[in-house]
Amino acid sequence: MDTGDRLPDFRRCSDLNEVIRLVKPLIHESKWSLSARDAAIALNIMYKFSRTNDNDVKTQADLKGARDEAGVLSTTLVSHVLERIEELDNRHISMALTATAKRAKEDRLSAALFTSASEVLRSRAQASMLTNRTSDFTARTLSMIAAAYARSTDDVLHQSSHLRLFRTVSMLLKKIPPEHFGTRSLGLLVRSFSQARLLESDEELLNCLCKAILLNPPHKFDVQSCTDILSAFSRSRIEKMIVDNRCHRNEVLKLMTEAAIFILRHRDRESILKSRNLQTTQKVAALLSSFSACNIADPVLLELISEEILSLPTASLDVQSIATFMYCYANLNFRLDDLTSHLTSKLLRIPLRQVSPQAAANIAWSAAVIESEDPALLCWIWRALDTLMKSLTNPGLSQVHQFFLYNNLCLNVTREEVFRAFYGNSNSPREVRSLTHSIEESTHLLCKQAFITESRQLRALTESSRFHSEVIHVLRDIGQNTVEAIFGSRLVQTGAAEACDWILSEHIDERSGYSFDIYIPSCNLVVEVDGPSHFAWRQETEMGGTNLKHEQVRALGYNLVSLPYFHWEPLVHRNVQKAFVIQELQECARRLK
Secondary structure (H helix, E strand, C coil): CCCCHHHHCCCHCCCHHHHHHHHHHHHHHHHHHHHHHHHHHHHHHHHHHHHCCCCCCCHHHHHHHHHHHHHHHHHHHHHHHHHHHHHEEEEEEHHHHHHHCCCCHHCCCHHHHHHHHHHHHHHHHHHHHHHHCCCCCCCHHHHHHHHHHCCCCCCCCHHHHHHHHHHHHHHHHHCHHHCCHHHHHHHHHHHHHHHHHHHHHHCCCCCCCCHHHHHHHHHHHHHHHHHHHHHHCCCHHHHCHHHHHHHHHHHHHHHHHHHHHHHHHCCCCCCCHHHCCHHHHHHHHHHHHHHHHCCCCCCHHHHHHHHHHHHHHHCCCCCHHHHHHHHHHHHCCCCCCHHHHHHHHHCCCCHHHCHHHHHHHHHHHHCCCCCCCCCCHHHHHHHHHHHHHHHHHHEEEEHHHHHHHHHHHHCCCCCHHHHHHHHHCCCCHHHHHCCCCCCCCCHHHHHHHHHHHHHHHHHHHCCHHHHHHHHHHHHHCCCHHHHHHHHCCCCCCCCCHHHHHEEEEEEEECCCCEEEEEEHHHHHHEEEEECCCHCCCCCCCCCCHHHHHHHHHCCCEEEEEEHHHHHCCCCCCCCHHHHHHHHHHHHHHHHHH
């Protein structure tokens, strides 16, 4: 018997235990006493409360017990929904999929639900398009379906049923008027298609979603929708795909910046910012990270986010969020000493056993970028590296290598001096040494090798730009003798090969591991060809990583000339380009003298 609307309304439940108390007797009596619709609603509500700590439980053990019990009940509910999926409308199917997406990677029953739902939804979609009645598929429902399928697998492109469904969803979305999309739906859709690596191959859909996004004023967006949209637009493949339609991307990034500023200035309207808990911290960290990934360093925005971070309760600042905050501000090359000091003071209270290796590497790299001389922060980094170095992967080892370079080339202090400055002069050298284990020379070499490997892999994945090729041609037109005359140097030739290769492209420096865009050995000259990714969006400010590289290359003793894209793009004729390069070379030589 299908009891339908006579059952309690699960949507009014306030905590996980209450949902369990309502569902449990219905399942134990007979699974047929629960309609497929109510089973989908119960699944969705249990999923919602299982994700948060806002439950009526006294301890973490009680919460774990409630989640375990909910997991057992969910299995029965999924089975019930799977058997009667044809009875559900599209919205309730999307609710069931949302609740089981994470489990579908490992649980066969949940995976079967996704396969069956794909067939049902595609069949309904085809019928709707044939009759030109697509109103059964709203933007909200389609966004939930896309988000669930994107989360249910690590690779949509190799899941034929998932891929077919995404293509069907794409066709339906293109038939929906742009004004019918809500901002949360847009965020989910952009994020889901981007995660599935399908947005980059569907320019028509991307333009459709961009137009819908731009129809909304800033106050319509919330933290999550801003984060989702920015995260999708930070993907390099999407940026490359819409290079001919860059106005859309720039307009979207501008709108997201205005939306985030509005949210932070009117924080009382945003429930997630009012709660002031760990979830608030993680949402703010995700928002900042999405702006950092898009190279957006708007001063007003970054100051507002800093104020938000400074106001967060101490208990809500976990080490991962602290590492994210430090990394993003360093990446954007936006230095706020008060914020760094505040985060460092919180960091010192966190036991090292709670620190992940990558978080430690991010903090070490950030300290190098902002040129920190704070003994407290540097001491914490050394202690963390001693403990976590063996667990670091290549990306983390590369970051630590740049920290070592900063310590040796720029800071020029020993680790013992750092510890003595932090712990005080009352400690003897032996006591200072006993505070930490020594990092062996082999570890430095390991970090350097990882850095070189990362540089080579990045070069292999990146096509040589037209800008880079033009600069090499211009240098060859200027000629070896002219370049050497500017720097007062002369090439010592030992054979014909050296004479031919007076310009080295994408050269790996053996001392530091850095990859130089162009290197001229006879002048000890490094020429860096810096495209848009090296600068903040719509600014001429270098990103943190670019600034760090330039500072360390100079500290290594090289003559460095940086050619920014915004100075090069207006130069159309070769003679004008030659004059510009000669001027930059002469300016570099004058600074040396």
